[in-house]
Amino acid sequence: MPKDRAPTRIQKKNRAAILEAALNVFSAHGFRGATVDQIAAEAGLSKPNLLYYFPSKEAIHTALLSGLLETWLAPLHDLDADGDPMEEILSYTRRKLQMSRELPRESRLFANELVQGAPRIHDALSQDLRQLVDEKAQVLTGWMDQGKIARLHPYHLIFSIWALTQHYADFDVQVRAILGDEDPFEGAEPFIDTLYRKLLEP
Amino acid sequence: MPKDRAPTRIQKKNRAAILEAALNVFSAHGFRGATVDQIAAEAGLSKPNLLYYFPSKEAIHTALLSGLLETWLAPLHDLDADGDPMEEILSYTRRKLQMSRELPRESRLFANELVQGAPRIHDALSQDLRQLVDEKAQVLTGWMDQGKIARLHPYHLIFSIWALTQHYADFDVQVRAILGDEDPFEGAEPFIDTLYRKLLEP
DNA sequence: TCTTGATTTGACCATCTGGTCAAACTCACG
DNA sequence: CGTGAGTTTGACCAGATGGTCAAATCAAGA
Numbered sequence A, B: 001m002p003k004d005r006a007p008t009r010i011q012k013k014n015r016a017a018i019l020e021a022a023l024n025v026f027s028a029h030g031f032r033g034a035t036v037d038q039i040a041a042e043a044g045l046s047k048p049n050l051l052y053y054f055p056s057k058e059a060i061h062t063a064l065l066s067g068l069l070e071t072w073l074a075p076l077h078d079l080d081a082d083g084d085p086m087e088e089i090l091s092y093t094r095r096k097l098q099m100s101r102e103l104p105r106e107s108r109l110f111a112n113e114l115v116q117g118a119p120r121i122h123d124a125l126s127q128d129l130r131q132l133v134d135e136k137a138q139v140l141t142g143w144m145d146q147g148k149i150a151r152l153h154p155y156h157l158i159f160s161i162w163a164l165t166q167h168y169a170d171f172d173v174q175v176r177a178i179l180g181d182e183d184p185f186e187g188a189e190p191f192i193d194t195l196y197r198k199l200l201e202p
Numbered sequence C: 001t002c003t004t005g006a007t008t009t010g011a012c013c014a015t016c017t018g019g020t021c022a023a024a025c026t027c028a029c030g
Numbered sequence D: 001c002g003t004g005a006g007t008t009t010g011a012c013c014a015g016a017t018g019g020t021c022a023a024a025t026c027a028a029g030a
Helices: A009-033 A036-043 A047-053 A057-077 A085-102 A104-115 A122-145 A154-170 A172-179 A184-200 B009-033 B036-043 B047-053 B057-077 B085-102 B104-115 B122-145 B154-170 B172-179 B184-200
Strands: none
Touching (some): A009 A036, A009 A057, A009 A104, A009 B009, A036 A057, A057 A085, A057 A122, A085 A104, A085 A154, A085 A184, A104 B154, A122 B172, A154 A172, A154 B154, A172 A184, B009 B036, B009 B047, B009 B104, B036 B057, B057 B085, B085 B104, B085 B154, B085 B184, B104 B154, B122 B154, B154 B172, B154 B184, B172 B184
């Protein structure tokens, strides 16, 4: 294992390659379904070499998840209490949908973990995520109190945005099996936009 | 392997026990994450005994999925072109949400499969499911043409119902981590009901 | 260039896992 | 009962998998 001095050029490169490869493999097969050999091959390293940079498969997975959590929650973080309510929410849904389109591996990585009971990120859920959502739910409630948007259960409103947007990344195969050649996001964007306009209109 | 005569009492009992156990294990850990030993233990059988009833792990999984597919699609099947549009759709969403509540293992079984690219049910998706959805999308389009419900992309409308309802089963841990003690379905039902009323109102 | 720490690897190991098999046991029915 | 089909299991196997280690190779600063 590399000493904990400043990382060398090679360390940076290889660590990045491993995490990139791990994202591919874990998101496609889940934790249990991924093998260290697979990740090593994808990263262009031998297995022992990979294990020189990360002490175990679990450690790679953990590093990956915690490294991506911030990215994943950024759009919700950016929901601004001082912005225009309708615009803020619509822009949040658009960013989330865009992330489904551009970062589907990340979405599936979390989906894989969640659908199996999130054994490795349960803490992050009930700590960081919960706190963030509590905070933003209050923002939503504030807007409802001011009559700026329709009164709805704020938590379920947030869940609905997650469900609608992540569905396109997580269940991509199903969506494409049904739509055929049509680009899912082409239709999804205006649909979701319309949905929230109608739903939130006071 | 039992001969293909009429199944004996014991065969019925054990096959059922195996499928029940397999549903528990596969839905919680995915195909790769589940082990034959685990399923056997859960079914109260030894591993060789289990493999006397099903030739392989894969066979159990297949039997389970194809046996449940019908159940899973029944609510959409029942969407009646001759019924009242708004009532038909709302009752479909209610049934789907109820299934998330009462059959979460089934939902997660499919979710696990889909999120990993559905390697074992790709055919069912692009054949049976696609055909069913095509058919029901036409029903929806008909209602839109008649001005009975708002004009929307019919496929994305269906996706939205799947996403919103299955979210509560598939990502149960996340939902509960955020809601704490509150029953997710308590709030979800009126939320989803309101959502589709507002969305579909012509 | 030389040295020293960083990097890489072939060989190896223990465990897990899906699956097999022959032998033993049980059950239903004549 | 007795018997043959149906059922169960302990022992076993081959391959996959996560992980280790000593030895070899490489890179960069003195």
